[in-house]
Amino acid sequence: MSETPLKRINKFLSEAGYCSRRAADKLIEAGRVTINGIVPEMGTKIAPNDVVAVDGEIIKNTKEAFVYIAFNKPVGIVCTTDTTVEKNNIIDFINYPKRIFPIGRLDKPSEGLILLTDDGDIVNKILRASNNHEKEYLVTVDKPISQTFIQRMSGGIYLEELKQTTKKCKVERLNSTTFKIILTQGLNRQIRRMCDYLNYEVQTLKRVRIMNIKLDTAVGTYRELTNNEFKELSNLISSSSKVFQPKKNDRKS
Numbered sequence: 359m360s361e362t363p364l365k366r367i368n369k370f371l372s373e374a375g376y377c378s379r380r381a382a383d384k385l386i387e388a389g390r391v392t393i394n395g396i397v398p399e400m401g402t403k404i405a406p407n408d409v410v411a412v413d414g415e416i417i418k419n420t421k422e423a424f425v426y427i428a429f430n431k432p433v434g435i436v437c438t439t440d441t442t443v444e445k446n447n448i449i450d451f452i453n454y455p456k457r458i459f460p461i462g463r464l465d466k467p468s469e470g471l472i473l474l475t476d477d478g479d480i481v482n483k484i485l486r487a488s489n490n491h492e493k494e495y496l497v498t499v500d501k502p503i504s505q506t507f508i509q510r511m512s513g514g515i516y517l518e519e520l521k522q523t524t525k526k527c528k529v530e531r532l533n534s535t536t537f538k539i540i541l542t543q544g545l546n547r548q549i550r551r552m553c554d555y556l557n558y559e560v561q562t563l564k565r566v567r568i569m570n571i572k573l574d575t576a577v578g579t580y581r582e583l584t585n586n587e588f589k590e591l592s593n594l595i596s597s598s599s600k601v602f603q604p605k606k607n608d609r610k611s
Contacts, residue, residue, distance in 0.1 A: 448460055
Protein backbone atom coordinates (compact mmCIF):
# COMPACT_ATOMS: atom_id res chain seq x y z
CA MET A 359 0.00 0.00 0.00
CA SER A 360 1.54 3.31 -1.09
CA GLU A 361 2.00 6.14 1.39
CA THR A 362 0.22 9.47 0.99
CA PRO A 363 2.81 11.92 -0.44
CA LEU A 364 3.95 14.80 1.72
CA LYS A 365 2.86 18.28 0.65
CA ARG A 366 4.67 21.61 0.99
CA ILE A 367 3.06 23.90 3.51
CA ASN A 368 2.54 26.73 1.01
CA LYS A 369 0.74 24.37 -1.38
CA PHE A 370 -1.47 23.12 1.45
CA LEU A 371 -2.52 26.67 2.39
CA SER A 372 -3.18 27.43 -1.28
CA GLU A 373 -5.31 24.34 -1.85
CA ALA A 374 -7.18 25.01 1.40
CA GLY A 375 -8.22 28.36 -0.06
CA TYR A 376 -6.47 30.36 2.65
CA CYS A 377 -4.18 32.37 0.35
CA SER A 378 -1.90 32.10 -2.68
CA ARG A 379 1.41 30.23 -2.44
CA ARG A 380 3.32 33.51 -2.57
CA ALA A 381 1.26 34.93 0.30
CA ALA A 382 1.73 31.68 2.21
CA ASP A 383 5.51 32.02 1.89
CA LYS A 384 5.29 35.49 3.43
CA LEU A 385 3.22 34.17 6.33
CA ILE A 386 5.74 31.37 6.92
CA GLU A 387 8.65 33.80 6.75
CA ALA A 388 6.91 36.03 9.30
CA GLY A 389 6.55 33.12 11.71
CA ARG A 390 2.74 33.23 11.65
CA VAL A 391 2.33 29.60 10.53
CA THR A 392 2.70 26.56 12.78
CA ILE A 393 2.71 22.82 12.15
CA ASN A 394 1.68 20.85 15.23
CA GLY A 395 2.39 23.98 17.28
CA ILE A 396 5.90 24.51 15.89
CA VAL A 397 6.97 27.31 13.54
CA PRO A 398 8.30 25.57 10.39
CA GLU A 399 11.10 26.49 8.01
CA MET A 400 10.36 27.59 4.46
CA GLY A 401 9.65 24.60 2.23
CA THR A 402 8.64 22.28 5.07
CA LYS A 403 6.37 19.43 4.01
CA ILE A 404 3.39 18.19 5.97
CA ALA A 405 1.74 14.81 6.41
CA PRO A 406 -2.06 14.29 6.22
CA ASN A 407 -2.46 14.19 10.02
CA ASP A 408 -0.39 17.31 10.73
CA VAL A 409 -2.22 20.28 12.26
CA VAL A 410 -1.57 23.53 10.39
CA ALA A 411 -2.49 26.88 11.90
CA VAL A 412 -2.11 30.55 10.94
CA ASP A 413 -2.06 33.02 13.82
CA GLY A 414 -3.42 30.19 15.98
CA GLU A 415 -6.35 29.44 13.65
CA ILE A 416 -6.38 25.80 12.49
CA ILE A 417 -6.64 25.52 8.70
CA LYS A 418 -8.49 22.62 7.11
CA ASN A 419 -8.69 21.68 3.45
CA THR A 420 -12.40 20.98 3.09
CA LYS A 421 -12.25 20.30 -0.68
CA GLU A 422 -15.36 22.41 -1.24
CA ALA A 423 -16.07 23.91 -4.66
CA PHE A 424 -13.93 26.98 -5.25
CA VAL A 425 -15.39 30.48 -5.52
CA TYR A 426 -14.57 32.82 -8.44
CA ILE A 427 -15.82 36.41 -8.14
CA ALA A 428 -15.80 39.45 -10.45
CA PHE A 429 -15.86 42.63 -8.35
CA ASN A 430 -16.20 46.26 -9.43
CA LYS A 431 -13.74 47.91 -7.03
CA PRO A 432 -14.49 51.50 -6.04
CA VAL A 433 -11.81 54.19 -5.76
CA GLY A 434 -10.32 54.20 -2.26
CA ILE A 435 -10.48 50.45 -1.60
CA VAL A 436 -7.11 48.72 -1.07
CA CYS A 437 -6.46 45.28 -2.60
CA THR A 438 -5.00 43.59 0.47
CA THR A 439 -6.01 40.65 2.63
CA ASP A 440 -4.29 42.14 5.68
CA THR A 441 -7.35 43.50 7.47
CA THR A 442 -5.26 44.50 10.48
CA VAL A 443 -3.34 47.15 8.49
CA GLU A 444 -5.78 48.74 6.06
CA LYS A 445 -9.24 49.85 7.16
CA ASN A 446 -10.54 50.31 3.61
CA ASN A 447 -9.46 46.84 2.46
CA ILE A 448 -11.19 44.79 -0.19
CA ILE A 449 -11.93 41.83 2.11
CA ASP A 450 -13.88 43.81 4.70
CA PHE A 451 -15.64 45.80 1.97
CA ILE A 452 -16.98 42.71 0.17
CA ASN A 453 -17.58 40.79 3.42
CA TYR A 454 -17.91 37.48 1.57
CA PRO A 455 -18.96 34.52 3.80
CA LYS A 456 -15.85 32.50 2.82
CA ARG A 457 -12.19 33.50 2.95
CA ILE A 458 -11.23 34.84 -0.49
CA PHE A 459 -8.33 36.89 -1.83
CA PRO A 460 -7.76 39.12 -4.87
CA ILE A 461 -5.99 37.87 -8.00
CA GLY A 462 -3.43 40.61 -8.48
CA ARG A 463 -4.16 44.18 -7.50
CA LEU A 464 -5.74 47.43 -8.58
CA ASP A 465 -4.31 50.66 -7.15
CA LYS A 466 -6.24 52.49 -4.42
CA PRO A 467 -6.97 55.52 -6.70
CA SER A 468 -8.14 53.17 -9.51
CA GLU A 469 -11.46 51.42 -9.98
CA GLY A 470 -12.97 48.59 -11.96
CA LEU A 471 -12.68 44.86 -12.41
CA ILE A 472 -10.72 42.62 -10.09
CA LEU A 473 -11.15 38.88 -9.64
CA LEU A 474 -11.21 37.20 -6.24
CA THR A 475 -11.09 33.51 -5.34
CA ASP A 476 -10.26 30.95 -2.70
CA ASP A 477 -8.39 28.87 -5.29
CA GLY A 478 -4.71 29.58 -4.65
CA ASP A 479 -3.47 27.46 -7.55
CA ILE A 480 -5.12 29.61 -10.22
CA VAL A 481 -3.60 32.89 -9.05
CA ASN A 482 -0.07 32.58 -10.45
CA LYS A 483 -1.36 31.06 -13.69
CA ILE A 484 -3.43 34.17 -14.33
CA LEU A 485 -0.78 36.64 -13.20
CA ARG A 486 2.24 35.08 -14.91
CA ALA A 487 3.41 37.78 -17.33
CA SER A 488 4.85 35.27 -19.82
CA ASN A 489 1.31 34.06 -20.57
CA ASN A 490 0.43 37.43 -22.13
CA HIS A 491 -3.03 37.59 -20.59
CA GLU A 492 -4.86 40.76 -21.64
CA LYS A 493 -6.17 43.41 -19.25
CA GLU A 494 -8.09 46.39 -20.65
CA TYR A 495 -8.35 49.85 -19.10
CA LEU A 496 -10.10 53.16 -19.79
CA VAL A 497 -7.97 56.15 -18.79
CA THR A 498 -8.58 59.89 -18.70
CA VAL A 499 -5.67 62.33 -18.51
CA ASP A 500 -5.26 66.01 -17.75
CA LYS A 501 -4.67 67.37 -21.26
CA PRO A 502 -5.36 66.59 -24.93
CA ILE A 503 -3.90 63.31 -26.17
CA SER A 504 -1.48 63.65 -29.08
CA GLN A 505 -0.62 61.07 -31.71
CA THR A 506 2.91 61.03 -30.32
CA PHE A 507 1.50 60.05 -26.94
CA ILE A 508 -0.38 57.12 -28.50
CA GLN A 509 2.72 55.95 -30.38
CA ARG A 510 5.02 56.23 -27.36
CA MET A 511 2.59 54.48 -25.03
CA SER A 512 2.01 51.59 -27.43
CA GLY A 513 5.68 51.18 -28.37
CA GLY A 514 7.04 50.64 -24.88
CA ILE A 515 8.48 53.06 -22.31
CA TYR A 516 11.52 52.61 -20.09
CA LEU A 517 10.50 53.10 -16.47
CA GLU A 518 13.53 54.22 -14.51
CA GLU A 519 12.01 53.39 -11.11
CA LEU A 520 11.42 49.78 -12.16
CA LYS A 521 14.52 49.47 -14.38
CA GLN A 522 12.32 47.93 -17.05
CA THR A 523 10.83 48.74 -20.45
CA THR A 524 7.11 48.12 -20.79
CA LYS A 525 5.92 45.60 -23.37
CA LYS A 526 4.35 46.85 -26.57
CA CYS A 527 0.61 47.25 -26.09
CA LYS A 528 -2.59 48.36 -27.80
CA VAL A 529 -3.59 51.99 -27.25
CA GLU A 530 -6.59 53.74 -28.82
CA ARG A 531 -7.65 57.37 -28.43
CA LEU A 532 -11.38 57.58 -27.59
CA ASN A 533 -11.71 61.37 -27.24
CA SER A 534 -9.48 64.33 -26.56
CA THR A 535 -8.52 63.22 -23.04
CA THR A 536 -9.57 59.55 -22.86
CA PHE A 537 -7.83 56.47 -24.22
CA LYS A 538 -8.18 52.70 -24.05
CA ILE A 539 -5.12 50.58 -23.31
CA ILE A 540 -4.72 46.78 -23.35
CA LEU A 541 -1.76 45.45 -21.37
CA THR A 542 -0.28 41.98 -21.16
CA GLN A 543 1.83 42.69 -18.09
CA GLY A 544 1.13 44.13 -14.66
CA LEU A 545 3.99 46.29 -13.44
CA ASN A 546 3.40 48.34 -10.31
CA ARG A 547 1.35 51.46 -11.20
CA GLN A 548 2.33 50.83 -14.81
CA ILE A 549 -0.15 53.06 -16.64
CA ARG A 550 0.33 55.96 -14.25
CA ARG A 551 4.12 55.69 -14.55
CA MET A 552 3.92 55.54 -18.36
CA CYS A 553 1.72 58.62 -18.52
CA ASP A 554 3.91 60.48 -16.05
CA TYR A 555 6.96 59.77 -18.21
CA LEU A 556 5.20 61.53 -21.09
CA ASN A 557 4.18 64.46 -18.83
CA TYR A 558 0.53 63.45 -18.59
CA GLU A 559 -1.31 63.03 -15.31
CA VAL A 560 -3.95 60.31 -14.90
CA GLN A 561 -7.30 61.67 -13.72
CA THR A 562 -9.29 58.43 -13.71
CA LEU A 563 -8.33 54.82 -14.40
CA LYS A 564 -10.82 51.99 -14.73
CA ARG A 565 -10.13 48.34 -15.58
CA VAL A 566 -12.95 47.00 -17.73
CA ARG A 567 -11.72 43.54 -18.74
CA ILE A 568 -9.43 40.73 -17.58
CA MET A 569 -8.99 38.23 -20.42
CA ASN A 570 -12.55 37.08 -21.22
CA ILE A 571 -14.15 38.52 -18.07
CA LYS A 572 -15.81 41.90 -18.64
CA LEU A 573 -16.87 44.53 -16.11
CA ASP A 574 -20.67 44.46 -15.99
CA THR A 575 -21.68 45.17 -12.39
CA ALA A 576 -22.30 48.43 -10.54
CA VAL A 577 -19.46 50.04 -8.58
CA GLY A 578 -19.01 48.26 -5.24
CA THR A 579 -20.88 45.10 -6.28
CA TYR A 580 -19.75 41.63 -7.34
CA ARG A 581 -21.00 38.48 -9.02
CA GLU A 582 -19.75 34.93 -9.40
CA LEU A 583 -18.32 33.85 -12.75
CA THR A 584 -20.65 31.79 -14.91
CA ASN A 585 -19.84 28.25 -16.03
CA ASN A 586 -19.07 29.45 -19.55
CA GLU A 587 -16.82 32.26 -18.33
CA PHE A 588 -14.79 29.90 -16.21
CA LYS A 589 -14.50 27.32 -18.97
CA GLU A 590 -13.15 29.96 -21.36
CA LEU A 591 -10.85 31.29 -18.66
CA SER A 592 -9.53 27.75 -18.15
CA ASN A 593 -8.79 27.50 -21.87
CA LEU A 594 -6.87 30.78 -21.78
CA ILE A 595 -4.67 29.42 -18.99
CA SER A 596 -4.48 26.00 -20.62
CA SER A 597 -1.19 25.16 -18.91
CA SER A 598 -3.30 24.71 -15.79
CA SER A 599 -4.22 21.17 -14.80
CA LYS A 600 -7.36 22.42 -13.09
CA VAL A 601 -10.61 20.72 -14.01
CA PHE A 602 -13.73 22.85 -13.83
CA GLN A 603 -16.21 21.72 -11.18
CA PRO A 604 -19.18 24.10 -11.19
CA LYS A 605 -21.21 24.46 -8.04
CA LYS A 606 -24.67 22.92 -8.14
CA ASN A 607 -26.41 26.27 -7.80
CA ASP A 608 -24.18 28.09 -10.29
CA ARG A 609 -26.26 29.88 -12.90
CA LYS A 610 -25.82 29.09 -16.58
CA SER A 611 -24.95 31.75 -19.11
